[in-house]
Amino acid sequence: MKTIVCTSLALALTGSVAFAQDALPQASSQWYKDGEAAIQAILDRQPNTNRAKNVILLIADGNGVGTNYATRLFDGQQKGMLGEENVLPYETPEFYSALVKTYNINAQTPDSAPTAGSMNTGVKQRFNLINLGxxxxxxxCSTVEGNQLALFSEMMTEAGKSVGVVSTARLTHATPAAVYAKTANRNWEDAVPEGCTAQKDIATQLIDAMEAGTVDFAMGGGGRYFLPKDKEMGGLKGRREDNVDLVERATGLGAQFASDTAGFQSLKLDGSSPVLALFNNSHMEYEADRADNDEPSLADMTKAAIEYLSKNEGGYYLEIEAGRVDHANHDGNAARAMRDGVAFAEAVAIADELTNDEDTLIIVTADHEHAIAFNGYCGRGSAILGLCYDVAQVGIKHSDKVLTADDGKPYTVIGYLNGTGSVLKKGEGENDYTGSRPDLDQETATDLDYVQQALIPKSSETHSGEDVAVYAKGPWAHLVDGTIEQNVIFHVMNHAVNAQ
Structure with a gap:
């Protein structure tokens, strides 16, 4: 009897709630209306089960949930918003989303090499290795032979598709290298140890891949690893000890080469010959420091890559990396990390604009997060790169009162658990660290070069092991759901291009 009564009551309540929706006192609130619209957008979403002709994997290195949150606010505040209400291009209902577990086989806190490798092979890998079992x-080096993994780029080449890789980091750096390289050490960018015959250095592997037709378009930094020691060319200066000129080898294979914006603008993007572009000796400039006449933006390179690769009627695979979000976080410099995060969002937007959802799977993600943290209790609109202001009792924007810690000093919204900004300073002894927080004002905190305060002293801030997000739209994007292992991203891409 009790069960029957409870069931009847539940049905009655359900009916009354449905009947009274328009009469709810909150029904006129914009929050309520926006909530209803959000649900409707999700209800209207229909799974796309077409076979994917093209796959674009966009990775913002080090852009975990926390860093992405900061970028969202920074982008919104640059647009004149309070910031919290901002929506990045990949955060719309058109994109399916999930959380991603980023650990490596032997590491709780991951490294970029095996995380990127897992997305390019379908299996998790060991710390500091790229695409080895x-x-x-x-x-x-002796463990390379017999442990090389098949790459998504190789599979796409066999299927008749073109392959491209774009990065603001060195093209031989971990994430872009995962598209084409197999190495027992991610740092073997221009040389391998004496006696190592099982593999070549990463730069040589890129040109080998171009010769084999596995990579058709490669654009980023890292010119020093492609030129002989001390050779200067187009603003680049080589440092290869073996004196091999890989740029000369690439152009000898028919590749077009560019090393500056003028060269970039003169490239023929008709798909008739491979493209190798190296815009910096090492990593490309941070977006905040980039001069338009020196280096193209990530969005510029993305546009060029898609224009080039789309000439192949059979389709393409393109990996795009915003590599310097990671580097700015390592430096504890949130201001540059946020600006590179916005540049990444612009690249996602242009990739989406230039492609068709019906035949192109777009996946947006990160390889790992950093030890970034957020202080409270800040009022709405507190500058994400500035000081934490108190919550206002009236209105929605923060009050004019700067919050202080128990030491009586202000603190920023963003901090890091470790890094060069540590408030602990080295004393005279080897392990002697003492200190207190310096005083702080808004002008200092919002300076481009400001290094956020941190706790543990480290010469370089570390990654963290927490989840990152993944967003997807296009064919089979709905497979991105729940909480997944990072290597599952490969399987979503592989299923999409092979769907019947």
Missing amino acids: EEAIHDD
């Missing part, structure tokens, strides 16, 4: 050992 779990029996391979870091720094041990």
